Amino acid sequence: MRYLPLLLLLFACTCVSAQCNNSTELNQQARTAYLTNDIDGWKEVLLKAKALPDNSANQLEMARLGLGAAGTAMASQNDAFLSECLDLMEDSLDKFWESDKKDPAANGLYSAYLGLLIAQSPMKGMLYGSKSSKYATKGVSYDAKNPVAQYCLGSNLFYTPETWGGDPELAVEHLQAAIATNNDEAGCDWFHLQTLALLGQAQSKAGDTAGARMTYLKALELEPEFGYVAKVLLPALSK
Structure with a gap:
């Protein structure tokens, strides 16, 4: 019996790995780059994504990958790479807008792009703050079951100061909606893991420590090797 917890943990890890065998090589590489905060890994992912056919689906995915890479750039305080990611997101979304201006994920990602511009230079908050909120809200209004749109609105509500319309409790609702609308293999996607991490932070900010712990x-x-959660976010709940 003393080995039962370990066996259960190993079984759980094996199940996750088996499920992820069905994901694309590019998505697996993005997941690894996200979990390890590996800028070189993200650069390789983006380079491979650029080589894909230049169609609307890949343009949207490029913008999503740019968002993930930008997060690593910010965590690493690499402003040059952050600028590259922002340029990539802007270029990909500009191309995508030519075919569909009402796509929920595209509107959400554009909101996230504007939010990153503000994070890079807080003075831009006066210029892009309300615009970012507008696009995040539009994304969900076009399709409330789109996980990217729900995440981006939740992120906007989390990071926006409450005096300017931010609301951690409402952020929790939208991030939970993003989790609920993902498929069974969502754990294989870096974006789903990122959503869980942000959901826990929003729950904590809203005063729901128990909920945040469960989310983490x-x-x-x-993903047992999710270092940001295991070594930073989860321990912070006890402080």
């Missing part, structure tokens, strides 16, 4: 444990169940 769920993230670690999907």
Whole structure:
């Protein structure tokens, strides 16, 4: 019996790995780059994504990957790479707008792009703050079941100061909606793991420490090597 917890953990890890065998090589590489905060890994992912056919689906995916890479750039305080990611997101979305201006994910990602511009230079908040909120809200209005749109609105509500319309409790609702609309293999996607991490932070900010702990444990169940959650976010709940 003393080995039962270990066996269960190993079984859970094996199940996750088996499920992820069905994901694309590019998505697996993006997941690894996200989990390890590997800028070189993200650069390789973006380079491979650029080589894909230049169609609307790949343009949208390029913008999504740019968002993930930008997060690593910010965590690493690499402003040059952050600028590259922002340029990539802008270029990809500009191309995508030519075919569909009402796509929920595209509107959400454009909101996230504007939010990153503000994060890079806070003075731009006066210029892009309300515009970012507008596009995040539009994304969900076009399709409330789109996980990217829901994440981006939740992110906008989380990072926007409450005096300017931010709302951590409402952010929790939208991030939970993003989690709920993902498919069974969502744990294989870096974006789903990122959503769980932000959901836990929003729950904590809203005063729901128990809920945040459960969310972080769920993230670690999907990915035991999720260092940001295991070593930073989860321990912070006890401080």
